[in-house]
Amino acid sequence: MVNEITLLDVTLRDGGYVNGHSWTRADAMTVVAACEAAQLSYSEIGYFRPTRHETDGAALPAACCPPDYVRALHEHSPSLTLIAMVHGRDVDLDDYRMLRDLGIGMVRMPAQLGILPTLPRHVEAAKNAGLRVTLNLIRVSELTTEEVVRAATLAEECGVEAFYLADSNGGLFPDKVTELVRASADAVGIPLGFHAHDGLSLAFINSLTALQAGCTYLDASLAGMGKGGGNLSLELIVGYLISRQQARYQMAPLVRAADTVLKPWKDGVAARCDSIASGLLDLNIDNIKAHLDSTSSRELVSIVDGLVPR
Numbered sequence: 001m002v003n004e005i006t007l008l009d010v011t012l013r014d015g016g017y018v019n020g021h022s023w024t025r026a027d028a029m030t031v032v033a034a035c036e037a038a039q040l041s042y043s044e045i046g047y048f049r050p051t052r053h054e055t056d057g058a059a060l061p062a063a064c065c066p067p068d069y070v071r072a073l074h075e076h077s078p079s080l081t082l083i084a085m086v087h088g089r090d091v092d093l094d095d096y097r098m099l100r101d102l103g104i105g106m107v108r109m110p111a112q113l114g115i116l117p118t119l120p121r122h123v124e125a126a127k128n129a130g131l132r133v134t135l136n137l138i139r140v141s142e143l144t145t146e147e148v149v150r151a152a153t154l155a156e157e158c159g160v161e162a163f164y165l166a167d168s169n170g171g172l173f174p175d176k177v178t179e180l181v182r183a184s185a186d187a188v189g190i191p192l193g194f195h196a197h198d199g200l201s202l203a204f205i206n207s208l209t210a211l212q213a214g215c216t217y218l219d220a221s222l223a224g225m226g227k228g229g230g231n232l233s234l235e236l237i238v239g240y241l242i243s244r245q246q247a248r249y250q251m252a253p254l255v256r257a258a259d260t261v262l263k264p265w266k267d268g269v270a271a272r273c274d275s276i277a278s279g280l281l282d283l284n285i286d287n288i289k290a291h292l293d294s295t296s297s298r299e300l301v302s303i304v305d306g307l308v309p310r
Contacts, residue, residue, distance in 0.1 A: 018225055025072060030261050034257030045073055048104075085110060086108070099131065100131055108164070113147055127159065137165055165194055239304050251304050
């Protein structure tokens with residue numbers, strides 16, 4: 001079960017909706033290095049928009065993924081698979097080879113139902129360039145189950161590696177997540193993913209529900225930073241998978257990076273993550289005091305990380 005779950009960090013891309021994609025290159029390096037240290041395999045570093053490289057590349061690299069930005073992140077964290085989100089309208093088919101040469105390993109193509117028929121040539125070009133490809137169906141809460149299944153079928157026919165259901169509006173409840181994922185799983189054989197938003201404070205339970213219903217890919221971001229109430233918290237899902245399923249991740253590097261990089265937009269991240277850790281470990285206030293009195297570490301998350309032998 002653990003080995004089947006694939007976590008994708010989306011901090012730099014989806015979190016960019018909160019800060020106008022104003023991440024510095026140093027911020028981006030901190031995020032990807034934390035993902036690498038936490039033993040994640042994937043980090044989405046932004047949108048690829050080559051027409052904006054000259055205007056936004058220097059100040060807003062995650063908004064357009066200029067070549068020097070992508071290359072620097074790949075060289076900084078070579079064991080991590082870097083991901084770019086690519087709208088078909090923004091690229092020429094030859095651009096996929098450039099992405100591969102810069103160090104991108106996967107592209108994700110977002111789509112509404114109406115533009116799915118335009119994507120097969122992009123999927124083919126990306127795959128021919130040696131890239132892995134997923135298709136993200138956005139705003140699934142606005143669609144019928146039949147429409148989602150039709151999109152999943154088209155995605156499978158395109159030959160993508162995985163089909164994502166993206167709750168872009170944060171409007172889904174767990175019962176609907178179960179219905180959509182199960183119907184899609186019954187219709188196709190490719191892996192399914194889920195992208196949660198937390199407007200209704202349901203990102204975590206909806207993501208667990210998606211796993212139970214048949215998804216094997218989940219998106220998450222540091223401290224849940226993202227549009228529409230935020231995303232699934234990366235620290236939370238990592239801590240859950242460590243404590244409940246013995247996953248070989250590390251929570252502490254993510255907490256430290258979030259506490260540092262997100263400070264201009266989110267404060268109190270470390271305290272929030274200690275609360276997550278105490279909940280996962282079922283610690284009362286006396287347990288917490290005893291731990292803090294017995295060690296120089298002030299991080300409860302280190303207890304979570306110590307649950308799985310390294």
